[in-house]
Amino acid sequence: MLCIVSVMLGVATLIVVNSVMNGFSTKLRDRLHGLLSDIVIEAYDYDGFQDPKAKMANIMADPFLAKNIEAMAPTLEIFAMLQYAYHDVPFTRSIRLIGIDAQSRAKVGGFTEFLTQPERKTTPSFELTQEAKVRQAKNHVLDRKPAYFQELPMDPSAPPPPDPPPSKPHEPQGLIIGHAIAHFRDRTQGSEGQVKDIRALEPGDDVIITTVSGQKMAPVVDRFAVADYFRSEMSEYDSMYVFVPIEHLQKLRTMEDRVTSILVRLKDFDQVPKVIKRLKEILKNEPVEVQTWEQKQGALLAAIRVEKGILNILLFMIIGVAGFGILAIFTMIVAEKTKDIGILKALGASRFGVMQIFLGYGLLLGLVGCLLGTALGLAITQNINEIESIIGSITGQELFPRDIYYFDKIPTDVHPMGVFLVNIGAVLIAVAFSLIPSFRAASLNPVRALRYE
């Protein structure tokens, strides 16, 4: 009985842990894949490479690639500092500033679906909405100087400050800002209830972005207005990414006609290996690297895989412990039933027959344990969020901090194959550990067992 319970618990934990980890990794992969496109043609550094149009034309000239490539989007990426005022308090963030062409980026995917304004999902652009324009204008009618811009007392002997960079006072460029940059998480509500985001930047509000320009990395500053938010629910992206039109960024960085990468989306993801090979041939003289999204995120994906592997080994050890339980109990049963085994053998039971009884018993234990364990594991997996909130309310501690993952639920993904393998493994362990005692039972000398009462 106890054996069944331990096998059951082992199997159940394995299934739950695997399902949750699969859920995480699938969701993560889906999102990463969505965000990263299938293949990335990337420059070695932030200086990028010249003339992406010619390269894209070159690629599309190849009949095989032309047939397989769905869309391409040139991208210019750079680190930057972003600053805005919220209730006159300055907030400064480091960001990744990404210059894209909204139309072509949209075709590659993983972009428009994460924008928050519905109309932008169909026609992606950096245009401010009418409302935002009104707000923008209102902000500037008042044109109050934010408190944080108060100049330091000037040293009269110091050289005069450099000329301010060229600015566009009337029409700042619209940008799409990562959700987590523009919002604060309200933590005052405690662990109960839905976490609430407080919006720090309304559409139309100003942000100031500082980045570097030209080869010498001269600092440049520009003013932008928030057009929309980018919410992929991947905190790494939502707290880092700011999208601006690529031409604007190229001008700002004095990198006309240069990009840092080209995102490529295929018609059929299964064609990736062939396409990569062909792309590498075509681009072999260019200063670029061709990678799949998986290779680009290799470290993270590998980390998830390793983690899962180790957890599986640990959990199979639980089943191994259950196996030793079976071994111990069976050995005891064999010792206790020596006489009965002797009787069976005296009545003509073969070695194999006696072994069968114990192996069958072990198999039964394994099967019943697995069956119950699978049922329990699947039930827990199904209701993991409810269970989590119950445990959370009992212990007062949130087991699954939602603001880290931006998943509103614990994602689960049950792989039937995985469940099957867990079951097979557990049954095999149960049978393997009943093998030794059953072998001992089979080699018992019947006379020794029968001679005395």
Added chain:
Amino acid sequence: MSDLVELPPRQTPNAVEVAPWLGKAQLLQSTPVVSVHGLKKAYRTHIHSVPVLHGVNLEVEKGEFISLVGQSGSGKSTLLHLIGLLDVIDGGEIHFEGQRIDNLATSNRDRIRNEAFGFVFQFYHLLPELTALENVLLPLMIGNGPLGWFFARSKAVSLAKGLLDRVGLSHRMDHKPRELSGGEMQRTALARALITKPRLLLADEPTGNLDDESGSEVIRLLRTLNREEGLTILMVTHNLEITRDTDRIVRLSKGLVVNEEVQPAA
């Protein structure tokens, strides 16, 4: 076979009684059910070797009821176990119905034990978890295997019920051994031994643990089986009273057969 010439005259009436349909010619050709030649056995512990049998010769004819007597420790049980293939011999030969059986492969020994031999022990050796009926069915379960048992079951059950009825236990079929008296347990064990229609019944002090009345009831059953069905029985006993009911007494002493006496026909 030269043995045939030496057949004691008592064999013929018995055999005919057993199998009246057999022709005379066949009878004369019939070989002993069991013949043992120069049987040796020593029990080895890691230091000592305890010799028990020093070359036993014995023939058991078809339809005979033999009692095996001798002092405690003279090797009676050992001999019975060796003939019953429960243990391996150290020297000599054992033939069963003319076929040498002591050197057979384990699986064949198991098969013979299951199909051709019936065992009755002093301590009954019933399985405590099974009812009387299930205990009686056990040899057929073993013999058929799990799949065969599925098909053989219903027939086997009626056979077992018949046997339990015959040993007077039809009202105790669903009782576990611990709910039975010694005599009832031994009669259950007897029914179990008979269910495979064995050609040789080996009984090791079947009355050793029973009161006189239960004991004589068991002996009466054995006698009837021997008379009416020609069951060949080799029985170890201490009770001289009981030996009177048997055809022949074989005395074992210090690992050798020292004396065989033929009983006057009862």
